[in-house]
Amino acid sequence: MKVKQVLIYGACSAVLFAGGVAVGQQDIDPHVHPHLAEAQHLISSAEGQIDAAQAAWHDKLGDHAQRAKQLLQQADEELKQAAIYSNKYK
Numbered sequence: 001m002k003v004k005q006v007l008i009y010g011a012c013s014a015v016l017f018a019g020g021v022a023v024g025q026q027d028i029d030p031h032v033h034p035h036l037a038e039a040q041h042l043i044s045s046a047e048g049q050i051d052a053a054q055a056a057w058h059d060k061l062g063d064h065a066q067r068a069k070q071l072l073q074q075a076d077e078e079l080k081q082a083a084i085y086s087n088k089y090k
Helices: 002-027 034-056 064-087
Strands: none
Touching: 002 064, 034 064
16 A cells, blocks of 8 residues: 555656646746746756655655745746846846
């Protein structure tokens, strides 16, 4: 049963990670804002690592891991807003 749970958690983490990367990369154009786009990519990667940690620890990280993901999503949104704001000055 443990192997099955690990496989299920792993599959869910992979899907969430892939979705996070896809969402993160489509918002900030790396040709216009290479540094902001890279920061957004790193945030997506960090979210994936947190998902993997949650799966490995079977959600025994308290609410701390989930809170970290929320803060990363907030940082991602701020990066998007920074790119939009700077586009006014092109």
